[in-house]
Amino acid sequence: MWSERGPGTTGTTTRILDVAERLLQARGYNGFSYADVATELGITRAALHYHYRGKAELGEALIARYADRFSAALADLDATSSDAPATLEGYAELYAEVLGRHRMCLCGMLAAEYLTLPPAMQRGVTAFFEHSSAWLQAVLERGRREGTLAFSGPAADSAAMVLGGMEGAMLVSRLSGDVDGFRAAAARLLAGLSTAADQMTA
Amino acid sequence: MWSERGPGTTGTTTRILDVAERLLQARGYNGFSYADVATELGITRAALHYHYRGKAELGEALIARYADRFSAALADLDATSSDAPATLEGYAELYAEVLGRHRMCLCGMLAAEYLTLPPAMQRGVTAFFEHSSAWLQAVLERGRREGTLAFSGPAADSAAMVLGGMEGAMLVSRLSGDVDGFRAAAARLLAGLSTAADQMTA
DNA sequence: GTCTATACAGCGATAGAC
DNA sequence: GTCTATCGCTGTATAGAC
Numbered sequence: 325m326w327s328e329r330g331p332g333t334t335g336t337t338t339r340i341l342d343v344a345e346r347l348l349q350a351r352g353y354n355g356f357s358y359a360d361v362a363t364e365l366g367i368t369r370a371a372l373h374y375h376y377r378g379k380a381e382l383g384e385a386l387i388a389r390y391a392d393r394f395s396a397a398l399a400d401l402d403a404t405s406s407d408a409p410a411t412l413e414g415y416a417e418l419y420a421e422v423l424g425r426h427r428m429c430l431c432g433m434l435a436a437e438y439l440t441l442p443p444a445m446q447r448g449v450t451a452f453f454e455h456s457s458a459w460l461q462a463v464l465e466r467g468r469r470e471g472t473l474a475f476s477g478p479a480a481d482s483a484a485m486v487l488g489g490m491e492g493a494m495l496v497s498r499l500s501g502d503v504d505g506f507r508a509a510a511a512r513l514l515a516g517l518s519t520a521a522d523q524m525t526a
Numbered sequence: 527m528w529s530e531r532g533p534g535t536t537g538t539t540t541r542i543l544d545v546a547e548r549l550l551q552a553r554g555y556n557g558f559s560y561a562d563v564a565t566e567l568g569i570t571r572a573a574l575h576y577h578y579r580g581k582a583e584l585g586e587a588l589i590a591r592y593a594d595r596f597s598a599a600l601a602d603l604d605a606t607s608s609d610a611p612a613t614l615e616g617y618a619e620l621y622a623e624v625l626g627r628h629r630m631c632l633c634g635m636l637a638a639e640y641l642t643l644p645p646a647m648q649r650g651v652t653a654f655f656e657h658s659s660a661w662l663q664a665v666l667e668r669g670r671r672e673g674t675l676a677f678s679g680p681a682a683d684s685a686a687m688v689l690g691g692m693e694g695a696m697l698v699s700r701l702s703g704d705v706d707g708f709r710a711a712a713a714r715l716l717a718g719l720s721t722a723a724d725q726m727t728a
Numbered sequence: 729g730t731c732t733a734t735a736c737a738g739c740g741a742t743a744g745a746c
Numbered sequence: 747g748t749c750t751a752t753c754g755c756t757g758t759a760t761a762g763a764c
Contacts, residue, residue, distance in 0.1 A: 351642050352642065354639075355556050357738080358739080359740095367747090371748050371749075373742080428638060432694075435698060435700070436630060436639070436697060437553075437638070438701055439553050439557070450702075453698055475714070476717075482711075484699070485691065488694035488695030488697065489687065489715065490694065491698060492634075492689070492694020493691070495637045496637060496689060498637070512686075515718075538729080559756075561757080569731090570730070572731070575759065579759095729764105732761105734759100734761085735759085735760080735761100736758090736759090737759105738757070739754100739756070740754095741753085741754090743751090743752085743753100744750090745748105745749080
């Protein structure tokens with residue numbers, strides 16, 4: 325589970341990030357408070373300010389850690405997937421895992437609240453999507469070269485379709501908690517890119 | 527423009543809804559206040575409470591009006607489109623118009639904040655997506671019967687793909703204000719459903 | 729229908745003791 | 747590293763005058 329912290333680090337800073345991350349992914353940046361985090365950890369708001377100067381700094385740290393973890397998961401997909409379609413299936417599964425824990429993608433959530441975020445957080449969110457989009461474009465172009473993927477027009481357009489499709493399917497599926505519905509929608513989306521014979525029967 | 531109010535009704539209640547709607551679509555339910563709406567209208571917060579008992583009631587009214595307007599736009603597409611692919615293109619254009627005004631779909635925004643919403647608003651959001659999904663399924667099945675659309679598996683899966691794809695592409699495109707990018711991604715998504723010869727070159 | 733005035737809870741943040 | 751205490755601000759909401 326790329327999205328879950330192992331039992332490795334148990335320092336206060338890590339525990340703060342873990343609690344705040346869950347609250348942010350479930351309720352949004354404007355939907356949780358320092359008090360929520362502190363109460364859950366059994367400490368006071370003032371103690372939180374020792375670790376993170378303010379909510380904005382906490383937010384920046386959350387984006388940075390999430391982006392690093394996601395980036396590592398993408399690199400792992402590159403290293404272990406047999407071909408481009410398998411890479412894309414693995415990509416969809418990253419989102420499915422998050423949704424299975426009743427959460428929204430952290431940066432997808434922040435994208436909705438974008439106009440209310442501190443500038444540094446806005447930059448982090450933008451960078452996350454640019455990085456994801458660039459990675460997707462590379463996968464798509466590789467697949468087209470390999471002959472395992474087929475699509476017309478710029479790879480950037482199809483990358484935007486896949487990225488947006490994952491975020492949006494997640495956003496809507498979370499309302500009913502329907503992870504299987506998400507997987508089915510994601511599979512349909514990717515089937516439109518595949519050259520495999522089962523693309524119409526998958 | 528289905529998403530824009532004409533100069534017809536200029537009553538205070540309508541003007542309140544117009545201002546609050548724009549704030550909600552831009553900043554989210556937890557991202558604007560009664561004071562924001564009142565200030566922009568040049569009245570006090572207390573006056574707002576005369577028209578809407580509380581923020582929750584205002585939110586319910588916003589969802590109801592938006593859902594009605596959207597529903598009417600869908601009915602109009604049914605009545606005026608030549609075939610299923612044209613209907614889907616019109617559907618995508620509804621979202622493009624909203625995005626062109628630098629807004630997120632009202633219910634897509636509320637989907638992100640879902641867990642923080644009053645129960646009555648949650649029901650409204652759920653109903654909006656169920657209605658949209660049912661409409662999309664009907665369009666897809668009609669297109670498959672007509673031979674203008676091709677997809678495998680339950681229509682519900684492809685409907686979820688289209689619905690989620692629109693919401694997500696919107697969510698991400700709004701960060702950079704790239705309406706053309708949205709249109710391109712939406713076109714790629716719909717191309718995967720079409721039986722038309724230009725689906726690989728559109 | 730809109731105002732002033734006010735109540736009260738919650739927020740993020742800081743100072744200073746331990 | 748965590749506490750208590752407190753500040754200033756903003757949030758929603760209400761009472762009562764006009």
